[in-house]
Amino acid sequence: MHTGMERMRVFDSIRRKNFVIPENWHLTVAKHFPYVHRLLLSMLSHDPKERPTASEVAADIESLLSEYTVLSLDQSEVAK
Numbered sequence: 001m002h003t004g005m006e007r008m009r010v011f012d013s014i015r016r017k018n019f020v021i022p023e024n025w026h027l028t029v030a031k032h033f034p035y036v037h038r039l040l041l042s043m044l045s046h047d048p049k050e051r052p053t054a055s056e057v058a059a060d061i062e063s064l065l066s067e068y069t070v071l072s073l074d075q076s077e078v079a080k
Contacts, residue, residue: 017046035064 013019021030030037039060045051052060 014044019044039064 010022025037039052039057042050042052043057
């Protein structure tokens with residue numbers, strides 16, 4: 001999100017039950033990081049019972065990050 005207006009539109013959209021995820025999200029994050037995509041969607045659920053707890057989110061993120069090394073996260077190294 002490059003502008004305040006763009007941010008406002010996305011956050012306003014999330015408040016609605018049938019929010020629309022920006023297309024560039026599907027082409028980037030959802031495509032390359034499907035686990036993160038699913039986690040974020042679960043966190044944005046309008047039904048509180050479907051949302052993960054903070055400890056579940058922390059455990060999921062810790063598990064996800066344990067699969068990576070600092071070098072694997074450095075995109076400049078991947079480009080070489």
